[in-house]
Structure formats: structure tokens, C-alpha cells
Amino acid sequence: MISAKIKKYFSRGALGLLAFGIFFVGFVGYLHTPSGRQLPIARKLLTAFGSSCPADAMTSSDMDQVRKFAAENFASLPSAPEKKVLSFMINKSTKADVDQWLLRHHGKCTSGIRGYAFLKCQNTFSWAGVSEVDFSFSQNNVLVAVDVLRNRLTASEASSVVKEIFANLKQSLGPPSLQTGELTDHSFRKDFETLLVEYNYSDYTARVSVSVLPRSGVAIYEQYLSLIQM
Amino acid sequence: MKKMILVSMFVIVGLAMSGAHAQDESTEQSLFDKYGGYPTIKTVVNQAATALLADPITAPFFVVIGKPGHDSVDRLLSCLDLQFSTVFGGPYTYPSVSHFRSAPTQGYACEDMKTAHTGLKITEAAFDRFVTIVAGVLKKNGVSDADINTVAPVIVGLKGQIVGQ
Numbered sequence: 001m002i003s004a005k006i007k008k009y010f011s012r013g014a015l016g017l018l019a020f021g022i023f024f025v026g027f028v029g030y031l032h033t034p035s036g037r038q039l040p041i042a043r044k045l046l047t048a049f050g051s052s053c054p055a056d057a058m059t060s061s062d063m064d065q066v067r068k069f070a071a072e073n074f075a076s077l078p079s080a081p082e083k084k085v086l087s088f089m090i091n092k093s094t095k096a097d098v099d100q101w102l103l104r105h106h107g108k109c110t111s112g113i114r115g116y117a118f119l120k121c122q123n124t125f126s127w128a129g130v131s132e133v134d135f136s137f138s139q140n141n142v143l144v145a146v147d148v149l150r151n152r153l154t155a156s157e158a159s160s161v162v163k164e165i166f167a168n169l170k171q172s173l174g175p176p177s178l179q180t181g182e183l184t185d186h187s188f189r190k191d192f193e194t195l196l197v198e199y200n201y202s203d204y205t206a207r208v209s210v211s212v213l214p215r216s217g218v219a220i221y222e223q224y225l226s227l228i229q230m
Numbered sequence: 231m232k233k234m235i236l237v238s239m240f241v242i243v244g245l246a247m248s249g250a251h252a253q254d255e256s257t258e259q260s261l262f263d264k265y266g267g268y269p270t271i272k273t274v275v276n277q278a279a280t281a282l283l284a285d286p287i288t289a290p291f292f293v294v295i296g297k298p299g300h301d302s303v304d305r306l307l308s309c310l311d312l313q314f315s316t317v318f319g320g321p322y323t324y325p326s327v328s329h330f331r332s333a334p335t336q337g338y339a340c341e342d343m344k345t346a347h348t349g350l351k352i353t354e355a356a357f358d359r360f361v362t363i364v365a366g367v368l369k370k371n372g373v374s375d376a377d378i379n380t381v382a383p384v385i386v387g388l389k390g391q392i393v394g395q
Binding site: 058066067069070071073114115116122132134144145149151178190198205207209210211213214216219220223225227 | 280284285358362363375379382
């Protein structure tokens with residue numbers, strides 16, 4: 001008699017759990033669909049249910065796939081004569097080379113993996129206005145990208161930094177593939193005044209974007225990117 | 231009587247002036263039209279996407295692209311087309327349904343900025359990068375600094391909905 005009652009309660013409980021499980025899986029599945037994502041609380045619920053930031057879950061092959069889409073736009077161009085950045089060669093220098101260099105320059109960086117392994121060095125260098133330097137590495141620990149972000153610069157600081165960056169690029173790669181805007185003594189005085197220089201090749205792109213951001217000064221973003229899948 | 235004539239004249243002149251002003255406003259060319267309409271917007275979006283996707287630092291924010299149940303590259307670009315067309319004063323609203331690119335008959339439903347960026351943990355530095363890249367791409371496509379200064383604040387105004395969600 002007692003065991004029959006226990007069985008009854010147990011089976012009701014199991015049924016309830018199963019129903020909840022099915023509902024939960026279905027609901028979380030729905031939140032992942034385009035219409036589910038329209039719910040204002042969809043992302044918050046997914047985070048609460050343990051779904052991490054999708055950027056953290058990226059694999060190196062995901063990264064290759066996304067970058068391949070971008071690299072296809074450069075496929076018809078000639079290859080780069082050189083891929084020099086700071087003291088490194090993109091596609092040749094290794095993570096060990098970068099680690100040694102950071103040791104010499106007292107760089108304090110955090111490491112992680114988001115598709116590719118990276119080193120993120122924030123507010124660690126005393127170069128003018130540098131707020132972040134990022135190094136990215138292929139699966140074989142070869143350097144594939146260097147990004148340098150400088151922000152909160154004054155117009156005169158920005159002019160002298162940009163002059164130096166342009167001179168270095170010209171020395172190693174010659175005239176740019178594209179330059180918009182001229183660097184003068186009066187540059188970077190107005191909000192959103194913008195300057196762009198690009199060196200584009202089939203296997204490499206170097207790109208310097210400069211813009212005056214309101215209330216935060218001049219931002220300079222340097223991207224030195226391998227376009228080879230390694 | 232004189233007073234009535236004077237008042238009537240003021241009213242007529244006032245109406246004429248407001249009519250002329252309204253006509254000025256309606257004939258004023260939008261930046262969307264000034265820069266060649268959708269073909270220019272499409273080029274800007276393609277070039278900005280290329281710069282963001284080629285970079286291992288910004289590419290992870292687009293990781294879900296092409297995966298089942300998530301954005302396809304086409305949907306992302308289509309929604310960006312709609313957003314940039316709207317920002318440039320084109321005859322669109324954002325968020326709404328985009329029919330650009332290879333959108334299905336019913337179009338792509340484009341999310342508001344807050345929903346689209348929730349959970350991505352986008353930092354202020356990442357946002358500055360994005361704005362700098364977009365400003366560079368606009369300049370590359372012949373948009374003057376003065377006009378960048380008109381449209382970029384709209385994008386910068388979305389910062390609160392994008393950063394730290």
C-alpha cells in the first residue's frame with residue numbers, strides 16, 4: 001500500500017521533472033532562434049542559464065572562417081614585401097619572441113584564447129597615448145596580428161605620433177595603397193576629423209585610422225594583420 | 231480698419247515665409263542621396279565589416295555568424311545596410327525589417343542595438359575602435375569631415391546601448 005503511494009508520487013515527480021526539462025530545453029532553444037532573440041530579456045536569460053559570451057566560445061577554426069570572409073576581398077592583390085611591426089615580423093615571430101620583448105619592456109599583459117591565443121597589454125607602455133596593445137597568435141604560436149590603440153591624445157600629440165607611424169610604414173612598405181586626408185599642423189582640431197592610411201596586400205594589411213572623438217580626444221587605431229590562414 | 235489690414239499683412243507674410251521654409255526643408259538633400267544612396271552605403275558596410283572581421287581582436291564579436299539559429303553574414307550586412315541608410319537620412323527606420331542583400335521575401339527582422347549586443351561584453355576601447363574604423367571607411371568613400379561629424383554622433387549616441395551589455 002505504502003510502496004504503491006511512493007511509486008505514485010515518484011512517478012508524478014518524475015513526470016513533472018521531465019515536463020519541466022522538456023519545457024526548459026524548448027524555451028532555451030527558442031531563445032536561440034531569431035524570433036526568440038527578439039525578446040528583450042532573451043540574452044539576459046541565456047546568460048543566467050549559463051550560456052557564456054559567444055565571443056569566449058570561439059574556436060580557432062571559427063576565427064579562420066570569419067577572417068577568410070574578410071581576406072577574400074584582398075585575394076587579387078600582390079603579396080607584401082615586408083610585415084614588420086614594432087620589433088616583430090608578422091607570420092614569422094613567435095609567442096616566445098613576444099614574451100621576451102615584453103619582459104625587456106616591462107609589459108604587463110593578460111593572456112587568453114578567443115579563437116586565437118592573445119596577449120592584451122592595457123595601460124602598460126609609456127609610449128604616447130598607448131592604452132592597449134594586443135598580440136594575436138595562430139594555433140602554432142606564430143604572431144598573426146598586432147593592434148595598437150591610442151586614445152585621449154591632444155591634436156599636437158596625435159600629429160607627432162601619426163607622423164612617426166606614417167614614416168615607419170613608408171620606410172618599410174613605400175607609399176600607401178590608400179590615404180584619405182592630409183596631415184598638417186592644423187590637423188585633428190574638429191570633432192570626427194578623420195585620417196586613414198591603408199597598405200593592402202593579398203597576405204597582409206596594415207591600416208591606421210585616426211579620428212577625433214568628441215570629449216575623448218584623438219583616437220589612433222593601428223591594425224597590422226596577417227591575411228594568411230596558419 | 232488700418233489695424234486689421236496690418237494684422238492681415240503680417241499673417242500673410244508669416245504664412246508665406248513658413249511655407250517657403252517648409253519647401254526648403256522638403257527639398258534639402260539628405261546625406262543618403264548626396265553620397266549616391268544605397269550603393270555607397272553597401273560599400274561602406276562591406277568595407278567596415280572587412281576591417282572588423284579581419285582583425286582577431288574584433289572578429290570574436292561576430293563568432294555566431296553563420297551558425298544555426300544565429301545571424302548569417304547576409305543578415306548582419308543587411309541589417310547594417312538598413313541602419314546606415316537610416317543614419318544617413320535615407321527613407322528607412324531602424325530597427326525594423328530589412329529587405330537589403332539576399333533577404334527572404336518577409337525580410338530580416340533587425341534587432342535594436344541593446345538586444346543585439348547583450349551578453350557580448352563590448353568594452354569602451356572596442357567601441358572606440360569600431361567608431362574609428364567606421365569614420366575611416368566613411369572618409370575613404372568620399373564623405374567629408376563635416377558630414378562624418380553629422381552622422382558619427384548618431385552612432386556614438388548608441389554607445390550606452392552597446393558598451394557593457
